[in-house]
Amino acid sequence: MFASIVRRLIQALFVIVAMTIIVFIGVNVIGNPVDILINPDANQAERARLIAHLGLDKPLWDQYFVFVTGVLHGNFGNSFVYSRPALDVILERLPATIELAVSALVIAIVIGIPLGMYAGLRPRSPISRLIMTGSIFGFSLPTFWVGLMFILIFAVQLGWLPSNGRGQTAELFGVQWSFLTLDGLRHLLLPALNLALFKTSLVLRLTRAGVQEILPQEYIKFARAKGLREGRIVRVHVLKNLLIPVVTVIGVEFGSLIAFSVVTESIFAWPGVGKLIIDSIQMLDRPIVVAYLMMMVVLFVCLNFIVDVLYTLLDPRVRIGAEG
Template sequence: MLTALIRRAIQAIFVILAMTVIVFIGINVIGNPVDILINPDLNQAERARVVEHLGLDLPLWQQYLHFLQGLLHGDFGDSFVYNRPALGVIMERFPATLELALSAMFIAIVVGLPLGLYAGLYPERLSSRLIMSGSILGFSLPTFWVGLMFILLFAVQLGWLPSNGRGETVGFLGAGWSFLTRDGLAHLFLPALNLALFKTSLVLRLTRAGVQEVLPQDFIKFARAKGLQEHRVVLVHLMKNLMIPVVTILGLEFGSLIAFSVVTESIFGWPGMGKLIIDSINLLDRPVIVAYLMMMVVLFVMLNFIIDIAYTLLDPRVRLDGGN
């Protein structure tokens, strides 16, 4: 077990190192931030001083080595726009994005898992067919359109919920959180629901497919033949085997909620990392873009590592080293 964990950790380091090369080169070929950040009225000498101050006068390979050196110390350089450490700028927005992603995942699990379980256990019922038909909408409707419709209906027409911002926050663990206040929850509900629609449909259909696959298995028939109550068969024997693929998808999808909440944050004016990265791309703020992308790389690597460990907890037959 320990050997497998060490092997996975080494693999993760090589993946992160490879991604530093891809990210750094990719960011440095999309444009020249000097053309956006520097006043065109400056003379050549002043322009050269600014370029030198930003470190853009060095060869690309030397910029990359400086970037790696800073990365080892948690330093991604200073933002061209905010003139502050890029990682600090991102971490200021991270709690807002994390809160939104956790809320969306909570909705997806609380709604999608029971509905998928019901639709799998009773596939012939009309209600189950309606549930599966409704899940198609979650896949089909564009996120930006649904978000605009939510704002039009609940904020403009009915006036029940606010349409933008985080509302009142309360400090906890060194960050401000909206879900701890009534006003914050009101601001959080619509963007979280909008972000959760696709994930809810995904969890629902995945759960239903898992139930349909596990139910015919011999151990389920044997459990019922022993006279176990149906709720025990479902909650213990069925759910334990069902959760292995569900945990895989939920882990990866949680990472995507954090990484790709850009549209929802932009529509609802949610002050998270997604909105920040859009502004940084428009301004070619390379340190912020690189820091954000590297955070996402580390996040997905860690999530995959956690999922592997969760496998072994859910099913002891699964081993990190691939053995049986």
């Protein structure tokens, strides 16, 4: 098992190095930030000074090595727009995005797993069919359209919930959080539900498929033959084995919640990293865009590594295969 973990770590490092090259080159060959940042009436000398100040006068390979050297020292460069370290600007917005993503994931787990288990245990009941029909809508409806409908119904027509911002926050461990205040929770509910809609349907259908795959297994029949109660069979045997694929998918999907929360944050004006990256792309703020993409690469690599380890711990067959 130790050799397998070391091998995965080496693979993860190669992926990160390769992605630094792809991300840096891909971002730096698109557009010219000087055209946006400088006054249109500026003369050629002023343009040249700004280009030299931003380091854009150097060859691309030289810019890349300067970038890699800075990254190894925890420096992703200074933002063109904010004139501050890009990493600091992102870290200021990151708690809002993490809070939104964790809330959406909790909603998806709390709703998706119980409903999926019910639909798997009673597949022919009318409620199960209604649940599965609802999951199809969750997959099919566009996130931006659902978000706009949420705002129209719950914020404009009914006036129950606010439509934008984080609301009042409270400090915990030196970071401001919305879920610690009632006003913050009211602001958090709509964007979290909107972001969780697709993931809830995914977890629900995955759970249902897992239950239907596990129920015909021999160890379930053996447990029933021993006279174990149905509730214990479901809790101990079905749920434990069901967690193996669910944990794998949830781990990867948490990364996608953070990386792809851009639409939800834009619709609800949620001040997170997703909204920041949209503004930075429009302004061609390359250090912010590169730092964000690299953070997402590291996040996905780390999550996949953690999921691999958890999968190995949860499923003995994987450990046996790795040792063989």
